[in-house]
Amino acid sequence: MPEFLEIDDLSVTFTGQGREVQAVRNVSLKVRERESYGLVGESGSGKSTILRAICGLAPMSGGAIRIGGVPVPTPRGRAFSAQVQMVFQDPYASLHPRHTIDRTLSEPLAIHGLRGSDDRVIRALKDVGLPANFRFRYPHQLSGGQRQRVAIARALMLKPKIMLLDEPTSALDASVQAEVLNLLTSLRDEHGLTFLMVSHDLAVIDHMCDRILVMQNGAAVEELSREDLAAARMKTEYARSLFEASADRFMEQGLQG
Amino acid sequence: MTTLTAWLTDPNPKSRRQARLGQAWLAWLRLRRNPPAVSGALIVLVLLALAAFAPLFATHDPFVQNLSQRLLPPGTPGHWLGTDDFGRDIWSRIVYGARITLYIVTLVVVTAPVLGLLIGTIAGYFGGWVDLVLMRLTDIFLAFPRLILALALVAVLGPGIINAVLAIALTAWPPYARVARAETLTVRTSDYIAAVRLQGAGAGRIIWGHVVPMCLPSVIIRVTLDMAGVILIAAGLGFLGLGVQPPLPEWGLMIASGRKFLFEQWWVATMPGLAIFTVSLGFNLLGDGLRDVLDPRSESR
Numbered sequence: 001m002p003e004f005l006e007i008d009d010l011s012v013t014f015t016g017q018g019r020e021v022q023a024v025r026n027v028s029l030k031v032r033e034r035e036s037y038g039l040v041g042e043s044g045s046g047k048s049t050i051l052r053a054i055c056g057l058a059p060m061s062g063g064a065i066r067i068g069g070v071p072v073p074t075p076r077g078r079a080f081s082a083q084v085q086m087v088f089q090d091p092y093a094s095l096h097p098r099h100t101i102d103r104t105l106s107e108p109l110a111i112h113g114l115r116g117s118d119d120r121v122i123r124a125l126k127d128v129g130l131p132a133n134f135r136f137r138y139p140h141q142l143s144g145g146q147r148q149r150v151a152i153a154r155a156l157m158l159k160p161k162i163m164l165l166d167e168p169t170s171a172l173d174a175s176v177q178a179e180v181l182n183l184l185t186s187l188r189d190e191h192g193l194t195f196l197m198v199s200h201d202l203a204v205i206d207h208m209c210d211r212i213l214v215m216q217n218g219a220a221v222e223e224l225s226r227e228d229l230a231a232a233r234m235k236t237e238y239a240r241s242l243f244e245a246s247a248d249r250f251m252e253q254g255l256q257g
Numbered sequence: 258m259t260t261l262t263a264w265l266t267d268p269n270p271k272s273r274r275q276a277r278l279g280q281a282w283l284a285w286l287r288l289r290r291n292p293p294a295v296s297g298a299l300i301v302l303v304l305l306a307l308a309a310f311a312p313l314f315a316t317h318d319p320f321v322q323n324l325s326q327r328l329l330p331p332g333t334p335g336h337w338l339g340t341d342d343f344g345r346d347i348w349s350r351i352v353y354g355a356r357i358t359l360y361i362v363t364l365v366v367v368t369a370p371v372l373g374l375l376i377g378t379i380a381g382y383f384g385g386w387v388d389l390v391l392m393r394l395t396d397i398f399l400a401f402p403r404l405i406l407a408l409a410l411v412a413v414l415g416p417g418i419i420n421a422v423l424a425i426a427l428t429a430w431p432p433y434a435r436v437a438r439a440e441t442l443t444v445r446t447s448d449y450i451a452a453v454r455l456q457g458a459g460a461g462r463i464i465w466g467h468v469v470p471m472c473l474p475s476v477i478i479r480v481t482l483d484m485a486g487v488i489l490i491a492a493g494l495g496f497l498g499l500g501v502q503p504p505l506p507e508w509g510l511m512i513a514s515g516r517k518f519l520f521e522q523w524w525v526a527t528m529p530g531l532a533i534f535t536v537s538l539g540f541n542l543l544g545d546g547l548r549d550v551l552d553p554r555s556e557s558r
Contacts, residue, residue, distance in 0.1 A: 055455050078457035086455055094448035098470045103271065107466075118273075124474040131268035136276035151452075160458065 004033040004194055005054075005162055012046070012218075013055050015255040020037035023049040025219045026063070036195040040242065041200065046218035047198040048089075053163045054196075055086055074179065078112060085155035086164040089122055090171045092115035101125075101150055102135045108157040124153040126181060127190075145176035149183065156191065163188075165197040166248075169204060202243060206230070207225035214239040228231070300539025308355040317346035319353040319506045328522045339524045341514060347528045350506035354450030354529065357507045358536065361422055362484060368426040370480050373433025375405045378468050379435070381441025382431020382460065388528045394436065399431040404493055411499040421500035425490055429483060434477050440472040474551050483546020492533055506534050 007089040017244040024046040031037040039047040052058035054065055065072045072080055088094035095104055105124055106117040114120075122132050129150040139147055148168060155163060167185065169177040181204065188195060199205050205212055206229060214221040214236070222239045234240040264281075270276040307314055314364055316335070323344035331339040337347040380391035398406070407424035414420040444450060445468065453467055492509025494500030501507035503514075508529040515526030 012522065050298060056457070057451055076455075081455055082458035084455075087453065088448040090448060094452055096449040096453075096467060096470075098275065100274070101468075107458075110456050111453075111456050136270045136273075136279075145409070171452065205266075224399075 003030040004035075004068060005031040005196065006064075006066040006069075006224055007054070008066070008148045010050065010065065012049050012059040014059065014213055023058070023218050023219075027213075027215070027218075028063075029213055029220070029223070031194055031196055033053070033161075034188070034192055034194055036197060036209045038205040038212035039196070039198045039215060040200065040205055040212050041215035041221075042138045042200060042242070044217075045215040047139060047164050047200075047215055049150055049218075051086060051166050051196065051198060054084065054164060055056045056080075063196075072162055081108075081155065081160075082112065084162045084164065085160040085164065087148070087151050087155050087168045089167040091144055091151050092139075092171070094151050095182050097211070099144075100136050100138055104139075104150065105157055108154065111243060112158060120157065124157055125155065127187070128153040143176075144172050144179060148172060148176075152180075152183065152187070156187065159191070160193070162196065163195045165195060167198055167200070170199070170201065175231045177204070202229075208216055214242060220254065266506075275475060286373070288546055290322045291546045291549060294541045294549075297542025297544070297546060300535060301543055303474045304355055304359060304536055305498055305537065307352050308359045311352050311356060313522075315346075315349035317349040319345060319350045320504055321345065322447050328518065328525070331528075338528050340462050341511070341525050342518065342522075347511075347524065350511060351508070351529060351532050354506040354508045354511065354532070357418065357501060358488060358491070358533075361418065361425070362487060362540075364422040365429060365487050366480060366484075368422075369429035370433045370476055373390060373430035373435075374437045374469060374472060374476055376430070376438075377434035377437025378441045378464050378472060381438040382443075382445055382464050382468060388438075395431045395434045397492050398428065398437075402430070403428045404490060407490060408474070408497070408499060411494060416499045416502055418501050421494045424494070425487055429487065432483075433479060436475050437472040439453060440475060441468050444468055444471045460521070477551060478544055481540050481547065484544070485538035488533055488537055510525055545558045 007027060007029050010024055010027050011022065014021045027046070027050060029037065041047050041121060049058050052062050055074070067083060081116075089115060091110055099107075102121055105121045109115075109117045109120060121135060125132055125135060130149050130153070134142070134146070134150075139150070140151065148171075151186065152168075162182075165184070167204075169180050172180060184195070185208065187193065195208070197205070197208060206226070209226065211223060211225050212229065213223050216238050222234065222236045224234065224239065228234070231245070232240075232243065234243060262276065265279050265282040266553055267275065268280065269494070270279055287448060287529075288298070299503065316337075323340075325344065326336070326340055327342055327344040329336050329340040329344075329410075336346050336348070338346070340346055341350070356364035376391050376395065380388040380395075406428045410427060411420050414423065450467055450522035452499060453463055458466075488508075491500055492507070492512065494515040495507045495509030498513070503510060512526045512533075515522070517528070519526055
């Protein structure tokens with residue numbers, strides 16, 4: 001399979017109040033088409049910053065990002081947004097509180113001048129398993145899981161190839177987590193999506209991802225395949241400690257699956 | 258009627274139009290449950306009616322002078338609010354004055370808050386030197402006492418209604434810009450703005466469609482609170498002879514002309530003063546109610 005999303009030697013540096021903070025240091029990774037790639041690490045390790053840098057929401061200070069071999073433009077532009085979309089961590093913050101679900105879902109169509117927004121909004125709601133009568137509700141009338149489904153539907157409106165998932169389930173409770181993960185998996189098969197997913201929960205990563213990259217303090221530590229993870233074949237001490245920290249839950253999930 | 262309300266309150270609207278009308282109906286129900294807001298709305302409605310049908314409500318021509326009937330007290334047959342120093346009927350002048358008051362208020366409301374909102378959201382959204390330039394400009398305007406700046410503008414431009422409105426609008430926008438900028442700063446880094454930016458939206462669409470709706474409630478509250486101030490400044494400019502010119506029946510001007518007889522013929526200044534008081538109160542009450550109505554989150558579930 002060809003490499004689809006390539007990140008080469010990426011560095012992100014934030015400057016503020018005379019201080020420079022290097023959030024990501026020389027990270028390289030390659031995601032194949034239709035693959036699920038996970039980024040793991042403790043908080044502050046720069047996982048989410050990589051996703052934001054891909055979207056142009058964080059300042060790149062070095063390196064290159066290529067999609068299908070073509071470097072992404074700066075500023076990202078509409079062609080990019082039709083290719084890459086993101087689902088944010090907190091569904092309570094990622095939906096506009098004063099827009100109905102209908103407005104939220106039809107906004108990307110309006111931006112790109114696409115027609116038939118009535119049908120497409122109804123279809124999008126159906127795709128993520130929400131009843132059609134949710135269409136004119138406001139976000140405050142939905143539960144966390146339902147909001148996250150709306151956020152996923154919004155990301156799918158432009159029919160992107162790549163979905164960036166920033167801890168899509170960490171703000172949800174356990175029973176809803178599984179539902180949303182299953183929804184994401186089935187949508188990936190249905191739409192032929194490529195996932196780049198951030199999580200600190202190894203159980204979630206194991207459920208979703210084909211390969212993972214362990215990160216620490218903004219740098220890549222180790223890349224592992226799903227098989228390596230299942231057989232506990234970590235080469236570095238940090239990856240092993242991270243694995244052991246969430247081993248209990250991980251084993252539980254493994255036994256059930 | 259029942260089918261209409263059923264259609265409006267349908268929890269599962271079939272179309273965007275039905276959903277929008279349903280929201281408006283819910284807003285009306287929220288307003289109706291708030292007695293002070295309803296009384297405020299009534300006062301504003303009465304003002305609108307007085308202005309629209311002034312010839313019907315007025316008992317006399319507001320301009321015709323009759324020196325044999327000057328300074329009649331309230332309760333005189335034919336002049337139930339009395340007459341002023343030129344023998345003009347005060348009630349008729351107040352009724353016609355409602356037109357001028359409404360005209361000034363409307364013009365100020367469509368200019369100052371819109372200007373302030375735009376400047377504040379643009380400054381807050383872009384940040385950097387745009388923010389710096391726009392906010393220092395705002396500070397400069399804020400530093401002047403409002404009435405003094407309005408006076409200076411009118412002195413340069415010449416007296417008249419339009420110039421008075423221009424002067425009021427130019428001095429009234431900075432607080433709105435401040436409020437809008439503060440709201441924008443809390444909103445601009447939120448995920449929903451990042452999401453719409455990621456969808457390829459331009460700055461104009463983001464500011465107008467996504468940032469402004471978040472700033473609107475606090476700006477609207479300020480507008481209705483300032484409404485009384487606007488009427489008073491317009492009256493003040495009229496009082497100083499720099500706004501509306503005699504013999505137009507502007508309320509501030511009427512108070513100014515009654516000043517000479519304040520102790521002997523108190524009604525000449527008091528009646529237009531009561532009109533200003535009532536209308537200011539009406540706008541304040543309405544504004545307070547509007548805040549609850551405009552927030553979809555406050556609705557009962």
